[in-house]
Amino acid sequence: MADFSLEVKDEGDVVVIETNGYLNNVGGEKISQACYEKMENGKILFLLDLENSKVVNSIGVSILIEIIEKLQDVDGRLGYYNLAPIVEKTFNIMGLTKYSTVFSSKSEALEGMS
Amino acid sequence: MEISGSDQLEYYLSSLNELGEILIEADKVEQIGTGVLRLTLGTIMASKGVIFLYKKDKEELSFLASQGIDKAEPISPPKKFVENIKKYRYGHVVLENTPKWITGKLKKQIVESKTRVILPLFHQNHMLGVMCVSKKFMGEEYSSTDVKILEIIAHHLTKALYNYELIQDVEDKKTEINLKLLELETLFDISVAISSVLDTEELGEDVLWRAVGILNASKGMMLLQKETNPILEPSATFNWDEKTPLLSKKLEVFKKIEENNAGVVLTPENKVHLQKKLNEKHLVVAPLKAKNKTQGYMVLCNKETRHGIEAFNQLDLDLLTALCNQAAVAMDNAKLFKDITEAKQFNESILGSIATGVITLDPIGEIDSINLAGTTIMKMEEENIVGNHYMYLFEKDEEILELISSAEIENKIRSEINIPFFTVSKETVINMSVAPRLDPEGNTQGLVIALEDITDVSKVKNTFKRYVSKQVVDELLDDDAKLNLGGEKREVTILFTDIRGFTSMSEKMKPERVVSTLNEYFSQMIDIVFKYNGTLDKIIGDELMIVYGAPIAAENDTERAVITAVEMQDQIKILNKERKKRKEAPIQFGVGINRGLVVSGNIGSRDMMDYTVIGDTVNLGARLCSAAGPGEILVSDSVWEVTKENFSYNPLDPINVKGKKDKISVYQIQT
Numbered sequence: 194m195a196d197f198s199l200e201v202k203d204e205g206d207v208v209v210i211e212t213n214g215y216l217n218n219v220g221g222e223k224i225s226q227a228c229y230e231k232m233e234n235g236k237i238l239f240l241l242d243l244e245n246s247k248v249v250n251s252i253g254v255s256i257l258i259e260i261i262e263k264l265q266d267v268d269g270r271l272g273y274y275n276l277a278p279i280v281e282k283t284f285n286i287m288g289l290t291k292y293s294t295v296f297s298s299k300s301e302a303l304e305g306m307s
Numbered sequence: 308m309e310i311s312g313s314d315q316l317e318y319y320l321s322s323l324n325e326l327g328e329i330l331i332e333a334d335k336v337e338q339i340g341t342g343v344l345r346l347t348l349g350t351i352m353a354s355k356g357v358i359f360l361y362k363k364d365k366e367e368l369s370f371l372a373s374q375g376i377d378k379a380e381p382i383s384p385p386k387k388f389v390e391n392i393k394k395y396r397y398g399h400v401v402l403e404n405t406p407k408w409i410t411g412k413l414k415k416q417i418v419e420s421k422t423r424v425i426l427p428l429f430h431q432n433h434m435l436g437v438m439c440v441s442k443k444f445m446g447e448e449y450s451s452t453d454v455k456i457l458e459i460i461a462h463h464l465t466k467a468l469y470n471y472e473l474i475q476d477v478e479d480k481k482t483e484i485n486l487k488l489l490e491l492e493t494l495f496d497i498s499v500a501i502s503s504v505l506d507t508e509e510l511g512e513d514v515l516w517r518a519v520g521i522l523n524a525s526k527g528m529m530l531l532q533k534e535t536n537p538i539l540e541p542s543a544t545f546n547w548d549e550k551t552p553l554l555s556k557k558l559e560v561f562k563k564i565e566e567n568n569a570g571v572v573l574t575p576e577n578k579v580h581l582q583k584k585l586n587e588k589h590l591v592v593a594p595l596k597a598k599n600k601t602q603g604y605m606v607l608c609n610k611e612t613r614h615g616i617e618a619f620n621q622l623d624l625d626l627l628t629a630l631c632n633q634a635a636v637a638m639d640n641a642k643l644f645k646d647i648t649e650a651k652q653f654n655e656s657i658l659g660s661i662a663t664g665v666i667t668l669d670p671i672g673e674i675d676s677i678n679l680a681g682t683t684i685m686k687m688e689e690e691n692i693v694g695n696h697y698m699y700l701f702e703k704d705e706e707i708l709e710l711i712s713s714a715e716i717e718n719k720i721r722s723e724i725n726i727p728f729f730t731v732s733k734e735t736v737i738n739m740s741v742a743p744r745l746d747p748e749g750n751t752q753g754l755v756i757a758l759e760d761i762t763d764v765s766k767v768k769n770t771f772k773r774y775v776s777k778q779v780v781d782e783l784l785d786d787d788a789k790l791n792l793g794g795e796k797r798e799v800t801i802l803f804t805d806i807r808g809f810t811s812m813s814e815k816m817k818p819e820r821v822v823s824t825l826n827e828y829f830s831q832m833i834d835i836v837f838k839y840n841g842t843l844d845k846i847i848g849d850e851l852m853i854v855y856g857a858p859i860a861a862e863n864d865t866e867r868a869v870i871t872a873v874e875m876q877d878q879i880k881i882l883n884k885e886r887k888k889r890k891e892a893p894i895q896f897g898v899g900i901n902r903g904l905v906v907s908g909n910i911g912s913r914d915m916m917d918y919t920v921i922g923d924t925v926n927l928g929a930r931l932c933s934a935a936g937p938g939e940i941l942v943s944d945s946v947w948e949v950t951k952e953n954f955s956y957n958p959l960d961p962i963n964v965k966g967k968k969d970k971i972s973v974y975q976i977q978t
Contacts, residue, residue: 196548215546217525218611248516248545250523251486252611279496279517286489288481 201227203236207306209299211242216249216280221256228260228271237269238306242299244275254287261292270294274302319456322350326463336360336471340372343464347440348374350460351453355420355441360468361389361434368413371436376420382412392437396429399454399461424449426461430469438464490626493517497633507641512543514634515605519545521630522591522623524607525616529595531603532556539603552584564594565601570628574618581606591619593627597635605631666756667744672696672715675753684760686731697756703729707739711754714741718751725761736762794908799856800868800946801905801925802841803932804832804875806849806896825849828894831882835874839867844919849896850932854920857907865902865949869976872898872940873954876978879938895938899931902945923966930964931973940976947974 197214208231214220228239239260243249261271274296276284284290296302329342340358348356355375359368359382366389369381387408392400400406401424405414417425422439429435438461443449449457497514511529519527526546530539539561541551560581564570570593573582582588587608595602605627609616655678658665664681666674677685677692685692692700701707706726714721720742728735738759744752806812806828813821829846836843836853840861845852853871855864875898883893903924910919927943935941947956955977961970 215519215525217523218613219525248520250520250611251489252523252613255613279520282492282496283489283520286492287485 197223199223199227201231204240204303205307206236207238207240207303208236209240209242209303211245213245216243216246216253218250218252218256220246221253225256225260229263232263232267232269237264237267239264239269239271240296240299240302240306241271241273242275243273243277243280247277247280249280249283251287254283254289257289257293261289265292270306272296272302272306274299315452319350319452322346322456323459326460330463330467336371336468336475339464339467339471343460343467344372344374344438347438347457347460350456351440351449352444352447353423353441354444355422357416357420357422357439358428358436358464359439360436361428363434368437373420375441376416379416382416384413385410388413389434392425392427393429393432393434395425396427396432396434397458398427399458400425400427401449401454424454424457426457428461428465428468430465435465435468435472490521493521494629494633497630497637507638507645508542510637510641511634512545514630514637515543515545518605518627518630519607522607522619522627523611524591525609525611527605527607529603529605530554531595532601542603549586554581554584558584560592561604564592564604568594568596570594570624570631572619572621572624589616589618591624591627593624593631595631595635595638597632597639602635602638605634662759664756664758664760666692666697666758668697668711668754668756670751670753672698672753674700681758684731684737684758701730710739711741711756714743714754718743728758728760734762735760794906794910796904797857797860797907798903799854799860799905799907799920799924800865800900800902801920801928802851802853802855802868802872803899803928804851804853804872804896805932805935806894807937808895809849812892824891824894828879828882831878832875835871835878838874839871841867841871842918852925852929854907857905857920858918865900865946866953868900868902869940869942869946869950869954872900873976873978876938876940897932897935897937898940899928899933899935899942900940900946901925901928901931901943902949903927903943926966927964927971930966930971934962934964934973938978940978942974942976944972944974947972 197212197216197220199213200211202209202211208228210224210227212220212224216224224241231239257271263269264271271293272295273284273293275298276295281295284293284295294302294305296305326343326346329346330339333339333342340360344356344358348354357373357376358371360371361368361384362381365381367381367383370378385408387410391406391408402417402422405417409417417439420439421441423442424440426438426440427434428437438457440457443453497517511531515527515529518524526544528544528547528551529542531542532539537555537557539554539556541554544551558580560571560573560579570591573579573588573590573592575588581592582590585606585608589609591607591610593605595605607619607627610619610623658678659680661678662680664684665676665678666681667676669675673696674693677689682689682692697711698708701711704726706723707728707730710721710723710726720740722738722740724738726737726739727733728737738761740757742755742757744755746752813824816824828849829851832851833843836851839855840859841853841855842857843851844854853868855861855868855871861867875896879894879896886893901924903922905920905922905924907920908918910921931941931943941959942950942956956974957977959973959975961972964971
């Protein structure tokens with residue numbers, strides 16, 4: 194099976210996670226693991242760059258919801274940018290965008306999260 | 308210290324007040340369970356207690372909250388417990404001894420928790436759980452008030468659990484509806500893609516991605532089948548790192564799908580060859596079928612859940628089938644569009660590359676297309692032609708209008724050649740053919756006009772037909788390379804004829820008689836010249852100058868020249884018999900033939916230019932003609948050398964000719 198990979202970068206107070214691959218169970222777990230590790234170090238603002246994750250399934254979405262719930266407990270936030278139309282549509286329908294924000298670009302996202 | 312009844316009541320009331328706060332504040336069922344259990348045990352002074360939730364679908368009791376004992380794995384209660392506890396649904400059970408209907412792991416828990424009172428948590432006939440409370444502190448017995456308080460708490464807990472279950476149910480339904488909405492949106496998106504994406508590969512990939520995502524599959528591939536290939540071709544894969552194995556369309560699973568006209572769900576129990584080939588146990592496979600023809604298959608692997616992989620179900624197969632049906636129609640459309648585009652491009656490239664102009668007219672006679680050659684012939688831009696009615700476009704050409712109109716009315720092909728085309732210019736000449744445009748049902752959908760500009764051909768014919776035979780003109784037109792009018796050195800055979808005594812003869816004749824005599828003579832002689840493909844170079848008075856080997860050379864140029872001369876002399880005898888009947892004087896002429904190098908080409912001024920040959924060879928031919936007596940054919944050494952095997956010659960004494968220092972050998976043909 195194709196590997197899901199991600200790159201985690203700190204950009205000021207915001208943690209930017211660039212993903213690559215199918216955002217499913219495997220991909221979602223890797224993202225949540227990266228988020229929780231950063232949360233332990235006090236980070237509460239997270240941005241996902243989904244440019245290279247063109248497909249997401251509902252398991253991936255449910256893991257993102259878990260991350261959002263955990264972030265809500267610490268007044269944190271999750272945002273996304275570079276979403277493929279099909280991914281954005283899925284996020285909208287599954288109600289993810291009610292509790293997290295979709296940005297149109299990285300600069301807008303960094304500005305919106307700070 | 309004695310506790311008064313009113314103190315006790317106040318304590319219970321404050322507990323109930325606290326219960327209300329717990330139920331209002333808690334937003335998770337676990338918080339409700341823990342809060343209510345603590346409050347209950349504190350209120351009636353008990354040390355241990357458990358609240359179990361009953362899950363009807365799994366028929367198990369799971370720990371919602373516990374105090375004084377460790378939480379354990381969910382318990383499957385005995386059926387008798389579920390049946391008996393229902394009898395106490397709005398009350399309680401005080402356990403003196405463990406009743407017979409409490410057995411197994413449940414009994415063990417009851418014993419360990421020293422449960423004294425069991426409070427069933429029922430909403431109508433539906434069991435939501437049970438609350439177990441241990442003996443009171445210091446073994447004190449439960450009073451009726453204690454039990455009443457326990458029942459009140461249990462009723463409130465029941466209501467809270469029911470509400471929670473309702474909320475949970477709504478949340479689940481909401482998620483379910485969202486998923487259904489996502490499925491519908493996916494189907495809708497694909498239906499949109501049918502009309503927007505026209506690349507079959509892109510379309511296949513798009514549908515596969517959506518199918519994998521919507522069905523929570525871990526990976527997938529789209530296989531296309533071609534009639535000529537026994538192997539299914541993987542046209543798109545998603546999340547598939549491994550090399551795709553060779554899959555024959557004869558595999559049992561594909562045959563089964565074809566026979567049953569339905570896809571399949573494969574689980575580890577199935578053990579079919581496809582699972583082995585793909586090294587995957589959980590598969591869902593649906594055919595891509597359009598117009599009752601299977602185009603291929605969509606294969607998805609491993610339905611993901613948060614807890615691992617589970618089997619695909621019938622709903623998954625139904626959804627994948629719906630996606631595949633749409634995809635197949637879309638791909639069929641895309642393929643059809645591709646075929647039509649290719650056919651159109653092919654037709655356009657043919658129409659664009661041919662020299663014949665092609666104009667199409669719609670059913671009302673307006674021009675809807677013209678190819679490149681058409682615009683070149685018309686000497687107009689396409690935009691100035693398309694959209695106009697043909698009657699407007701060809702208004703200067705009555706003959707053309709009649710031709711088109713006749714094809715239109717009679718619904719038959721009409722052709723005409725050598726039509727002057729005044730639309731372009733007075734000089735333009737075209738060949739035109741008009742044919743009805745028919746649709747597949749044979750209905751007329753307009754006309755197709757093919758036009759060929761033959762102006763140049765016409766000019767060449769007009770120019771050359773006076774000098775050479777039709778055969779030579781056709782040969783020249785067939786192969787431009789043979790036509791070199793720019794001037795070149797070449798070897799030719801020259802034939803001269805000259806009527807003997809014509810000047811004195813003509814002095815006795817009326818001028819018009821002179822002309823008619825010459826015309827009759829030349830007409831018959833030139834017919835013979837053209838018969839043997841000679842080129843009539845000049846008519847000078849009563850003289851003819853004929854060339855063989857220019858503009859087109861042939862191996863037997865000299866033989867043809869000699870035959871021409873012989874036949875001319877034979878023909879003049881026939882003509883003279885006619886003339887004798889008409890009481891006219893006979894015509895006699897001499898012939899001289901020479902062969903050698905000349906310069907050929909279009910010679911003259913800009914206003915008057917003729918194709919001719921010049922040089923000593925020409926002069927000697929003329930001298931030989933001058934030397935020839937009436938009815939005599941004299942040839943030079945070069946002609947004799949080439950034709951001596953085929954003709955009989957009398958060698959004559961060499962003669963002096965003007966411009967030549969030495970005498971020239973001369974041969975006379977025996978006729």
